[in-house]
Amino acid sequence: MAAPPGLGEFERIARFFAPLAAPGALGLTDDVALIDGPDGQQYVLTTDAIVEGLDYFPDDPVSQVAQKLLRVNLSDLAAKGATPFGYLLVTALPADRGDAWLAEFTKGLAADQKEFGMALLGGDSSSTPGPTTLTVMALGLVKKGKALLRSGAKAGDLIFVSGTLGDSALGLALLKGELNNLDVSARDFFVDRYRLPQPRLMLGQKLVGIAHAALDVSDGLVADLGHLCDASKLGATIDYPRLPLSPAANNVINANPILNQAVIGGGDDYEIVFTAPPDAVQAVAEASREAGVKVTEIGRMAAGKGVRVLDAQGAAMSVEIAGYRHF
Numbered sequence: 001m002a003a004p005p006g007l008g009e010f011e012r013i014a015r016f017f018a019p020l021a022a023p024g025a026l027g028l029t030d031d032v033a034l035i036d037g038p039d040g041q042q043y044v045l046t047t048d049a050i051v052e053g054l055d056y057f058p059d060d061p062v063s064q065v066a067q068k069l070l071r072v073n074l075s076d077l078a079a080k081g082a083t084p085f086g087y088l089l090v091t092a093l094p095a096d097r098g099d100a101w102l103a104e105f106t107k108g109l110a111a112d113q114k115e116f117g118m119a120l121l122g123g124d125s126s127s128t129p130g131p132t133t134l135t136v137m138a139l140g141l142v143k144k145g146k147a148l149l150r151s152g153a154k155a156g157d158l159i160f161v162s163g164t165l166g167d168s169a170l171g172l173a174l175l176k177g178e179l180n181n182l183d184v185s186a187r188d189f190f191v192d193r194y195r196l197p198q199p200r201l202m203l204g205q206k207l208v209g210i211a212h213a214a215l216d217v218s219d220g221l222v223a224d225l226g227h228l229c230d231a232s233k234l235g236a237t238i239d240y241p242r243l244p245l246s247p248a249a250n251n252v253i254n255a256n257p258i259l260n261q262a263v264i265g266g267g268d269d270y271e272i273v274f275t276a277p278p279d280a281v282q283a284v285a286e287a288s289r290e291a292g293v294k295v296t297e298i299g300r301m302a303a304g305k306g307v308r309v310l311d312a313q314g315a316a317m318s319v320e321i322a323g324y325r326h327f
Contacts, residue, residue: 010227013028014028026149026151029150029151029227029230029231030149030150030151030215030231031046031076031079031080031150031215031216032044032045032046032076032077032080032082032147033045033046034147036144037141037144040143040144041141041142041143041144042141042142042143042144042145042147043085043139043140043141044077044080044082044139044140044141044142044147045137045138045139046073046076046077046137046138046140047073047135047136047137047138048069048072048073048076048135048136049133049134049135049136050065050068050069050072050133050134050135051131051132051133051134052130052131052132052133053131054131055068056068056195057175060195061104061195062101062104062105062108063104063105063107063108063111064108064195064196065105065108065134066104066105066106066107066108066109066112066134067108067109067111067112067196068195068196068197069134069136070087070109070112070113070116070136070138071112071196071197071198071199071270072197072218072270073087073136073137073138074116074138074199074201075197075199075200075216075218075270076138076216077138077140077199077201077204078199078200078201078203078204078216078272079148079200079204079214079215079216079272079274080140080142080147080148080149080204080214081142081146081147081148081204081205081207081208081211081214082140082141082142082147082204082205083117083140083141083142083201083205084116084117084118084138084139084140084201085118085139085140085141086118086119086120086121086138086139087118087119087120087121087136087137087138087139088120088121088122088123088136088137089109089120089122089123089134089135089136090123090124090125090126090134090135090136091123091124091125091126091132091133091134091135092125092126092127092128092132092133092134093125093126093127093128093132094127094128094129094130094132095127097132116199116201118138121139142208143208146208146209148204148207148208148211148212148213148214148274149213149214149231150213150214150215150227150228150230150231150232151213151231151232152211152212152213152232152275153212153213153228153229153232153234153275153301154212154232154234154275154277154301155234155301155302155303156277156278156300156301156302157212157213157275157276157277157278157300157301158275158276158277158278158280158281158297158299158300158301159225159236159238159273159274159275159297159298159299159300159301160211160273160274160275160276160284160295160296160297160298161217161221161243161244161271161272161273161274161295161296161298162200162203162271162272162273162288162293162294162295162296163198163200163244163269163271163293163294164244164245164246164249164271164294165217165221165243165244165245165249165263165266165269165271166245166246166249166253166259166262166263166266166269167189167190167193167194167246167248167249167269168190168193168194168197168266168267168268168269168270169194169220169262169263169266169267169268169269170190170193170248170249170252170259170262170266171190171191171192171193171194171195172194172266172268173259173262174187174190174191175191175194179252182252185248186248186251186252189246189248190248190249194268197268197270198270199216199270200216200270200271200272200291200293202290202291202292202293203272203287203288203291203293203295204272206286206287206290206291207272207274207276207284207287210276210280210283210284210287211274211275211276211280211284212274212275212276212277213228213231213232213274213275214228214272214273214274214275215227215228215272215273215274216270216271216272216273217267217269217270217271217272217273218267218268218269218270219267220264220265220266220267220269221238221243221263221264221265221269221273222264222265222307222309222319223265223267224273225238225273225307226306226307228273228275229301229305229306229307232275232301234301234302234303234304234305235301235302235303235304235305235306235307235308236299236300236301236302236306236307236308237299237300237302237307237308237309237310238298238299238307238308238309238310239298239299239309239310240260240263240264240309240310240311240312240317241311241312242296242297242298242299243263243264243296243298244294244296244298245263249262249263261319261320264309264317264319265319265320275301281297307319
C-alpha cells in the first residue's frame with residue numbers, strides 16, 4: 001500500500017514501522033537500538049545505506065566510498081558513546097562491477113577496520129540494474145544504561161557541537177559545480193570533508209556520564225537538533241555567530257553570505273551535537289581536550305518546541321535549508 005501523498009520520511013516511520021518495533025528499538029525515535037549484552041554492557045545497533053548518485057558521485061574514489069559507508073555508521077555509534085565492535089555489509093551492485101572495483105572497495109574497508117578496531121561479521125550481496133546501493137549495520141558496545149540518546153535533554157542544558165559545520169555541504173556544492181573560484185587547498189579540504197567523514201568516537205566515549213543527550217549531524221544542524229528537541233519534548237535556541245566554522249568556510253561565507261545556509265542546514269557534517277548542564281562546562285572542555293576534538297557551545301535548551309536560530313543582533317534568522325529529507 002502506497003504512503004499517502006505528502007507523508008514525509010519520519011511520518012512514514014512513525015505510522016508504518018514504529019508499531020512493529022521491539023522495546024530496544026526506542027520507538028524508532030533514535031538512530032540506534034539497544035540490546036543487552038555481556039558484562040553489564042549493551043549492544044548499540046545502527047544501520048545506514050548510501051546510494052550511488054545520491055550519497056556519493058559515480059566517479060568518487062571507490063576506496064573512499066567504502067570508508068564513507070563505514071564512517072556514517074560509526075558516527076551514529078560515536079554519538080551514543082559506544083565503542084565499535086563489528087559490522088554487517090550488504091552490497092547491491094550492477095553486473096558489470098568486476099574484481100577491480102571490489103579490490104578497491106575492500107581496500108577502503110580494510111583501512112578503516114584497522115583504524116577503528118572493528119571487523120566484518122557477515123552480510124549479503126545482490127545484483128541490481130542500478131544504482132549501486134551499499135548498506136552497513138554496525139554494532140558497538142556501551143555500558144548498560146549509559147548510551148547518549150536523543151531523549152535525555154533537560155531545560156537549561158547548554159548545547160554543544162564538535163568540530164566545524166558546513167564544510168561537507170560546501171564540498172558537495174563544489175562537486176556539483178555550484179561553488180567556484182576556490183584555491184586548490186580549499187577545494188581539497190571541502191571535498192575531503194564530504195567524502196571522508198570523521199566519526200568522533202573518542203569524544204562520544206568521553207561524554208558518557210557528562211552529556212544528557214546527543215546525536216550526530218547527518219541531515220543538517222537544525223534538522224538533527226530538531227529531532228533531539230522532539231524526543232526530549234523541548235525547544236532549542238542557537239546563536240549563529242557562535243557556530244564553529246573552518247577558516248576555509250569562513251572565507252567562502254564572508255564572500256557570499258547566503259552560503260551561511262550550508263552551516264545551518266547543510267548535511268553530512270557527521271559531528272556530534274549534544275546537551276549538558278551548565279555545571280558540566282569544565283568536564284566538557286576536558287573531554288574535548290582528551291579526545292583532541294574542538295567543542296563549541298552554541299545555545300541552550302528550554303521549554304517549547306523546535307529550533308530557533310538567532311543572528312548577531314538576537315533576531316530570528318530565516319532557515320531556508322531545514323535539513324535533508326529522503327521523502
